[in-house]
Amino acid sequence: xxxxxxxxxxxxxxxxxxxxxxxxxxxxxxxxxxxxxxxxxxxxxxxxxxxxxxxxxxxxxxxxxxxxxxxxxxxxxxxxxxxxxxxxxxxxxxxxxxxxxxxxxxxxxxxxxxxxxxxxxxxxxxxxxxxxxxxxxxxxxxxxxxxxxxxxxxxxxxxxxxxxxxxxxxxxxxxxxxxxxxxxxxxxxxxxxxxxxxxxxxxxxxxxxxxxxxxxxxxxxxxxxxxxxxxxxxxxxxxxxxxxxxxxxxxxxxxxxxxxxxxxxxxxxxxxxxxxxxxxxxxxxxxxxxxxxxxxxxxxxxxxxxxxxxxxxxxxxxxxxxxxxxxxxxxxxxxxxxxxxxxxxxxxxxxxxxxxxxxxxxxxxxxx
Ligand SMILES: Cc1ncc(COP(=O)(O)O)c(C=O)c1O
Numbered sequence: 001x002x003x004x005x006x007x008x009x010x011x012x013x014x015x016x017x018x019x020x021x022x023x024x025x026x027x028x029x030x031x032x033x034x035x036x037x038x039x040x041x042x043x044x045x046x047x048x049x050x051x052x053x054x055x056x057x058x059x060x061x062x063x064x065x066x067x068x069x070x071x072x073x074x075x076x077x078x079x080x081x082x083x084x085x086x087x088x089x090x091x092x093x094x095x096x097x098x099x100x101x102x103x104x105x106x107x108x109x110x111x112x113x114x115x116x117x118x119x120x121x122x123x124x125x126x127x128x129x130x131x132x133x134x135x136x137x138x139x140x141x142x143x144x145x146x147x148x149x150x151x152x153x154x155x156x157x158x159x160x161x162x163x164x165x166x167x168x169x170x171x172x173x174x175x176x177x178x179x180x181x182x183x184x185x186x187x188x189x190x191x192x193x194x195x196x197x198x199x200x201x202x203x204x205x206x207x208x209x210x211x212x213x214x215x216x217x218x219x220x221x222x223x224x225x226x227x228x229x230x231x232x233x234x235x236x237x238x239x240x241x242x243x244x245x246x247x248x249x250x251x252x253x254x255x256x257x258x259x260x261x262x263x264x265x266x267x268x269x270x271x272x273x274x275x276x277x278x279x280x281x282x283x284x285x286x287x288x289x290x291x292x293x294x295x296x297x298x299x300x301x302x303x304x305x306x307x308x309x310x311x312x313x314x315x316x317x318x319x320x321x322x323x324x325x326x327x328x329x330x331x332x333x334x335x336x337x338x339x340x341x342x343x344x345x346x347x348x349x350x351x352x353x354x355x356x357x358x359x360x361x362x363x364x365x366x367x368x
Contacts (some may be wrong), residue, residue, distance in 0.1 A: 155175060295362070
């Protein structure tokens, strides 16, 4: 029997194991010199002055929104189509997420809809480079500049992705996740990247209980620290990131060249972007029964999943907060949520795995 092809598989080798073991043997486990080294290397990679390591991508978003001075009564425009953490970061400050629709061909926030949703309460834009593809950075930066809005980039799914030759996370306040499924991982972990020394200072304060000096606490902070064990793994993963992304891109090209499933739309990489294929997301034809297709793939040993089955405002949490259809309607996101499916694209796939995925997908017999 052929082994199941998982949807996601982190590439962990002896180097990561050895790096973590070295820190464990040193008994110096908490945030220290290794984390500082990881921050320097990550900042250099992204092309910014400062990177602040945190305990998760959610912590990174939380700290980024808070350091932007967002507070109760403010509105922050974000995409309707992402993992819920993107919008929750706005709720944490008591501010109101306003959802903009997406472009169907990239699944990323639609600049025109974003522009239409700006009010005199809007303070910032929190846009997501979803599935590894940069959003329309030029259009969104222009809107932010015209309306004096801060830009927060959710880069949780886009380590190493580029827009016009520049890395994501260098255009606004960048927020990365190193969760186990991401393009590079520390198990759990996050990073804020910024060119603004004040944002970095606030992020460092917030992650460590607002401690400005030893046992002197100036603001209400948290424990959002990364451990040196995680940072040691992160340093090795960062060294491999470009090679792992190149594998993902090669796998996506192979699938794009060979998949012929009727009516399906394959991922589209917008011009001027380097898409790093955190997920390889196809859109099924209306006539295709997604549940049946998923069950068929699983039965043939191919992991798959729906990212995401609901626009964020349709999540029960947001419904309970009063996001009725009149207040939030993003028809493209609603349609996309009904028809997307993610197929394996991770760097551990073999040629044989890819051939099996192609043969199986292309062999699916039709509609509902
Ligand atoms: C788009 C997006 N934003 C934020 C997060 C939150 O990151 P974390 O799980 O590290 O808290 C994730 C991933 O989980 C994500 O996919």
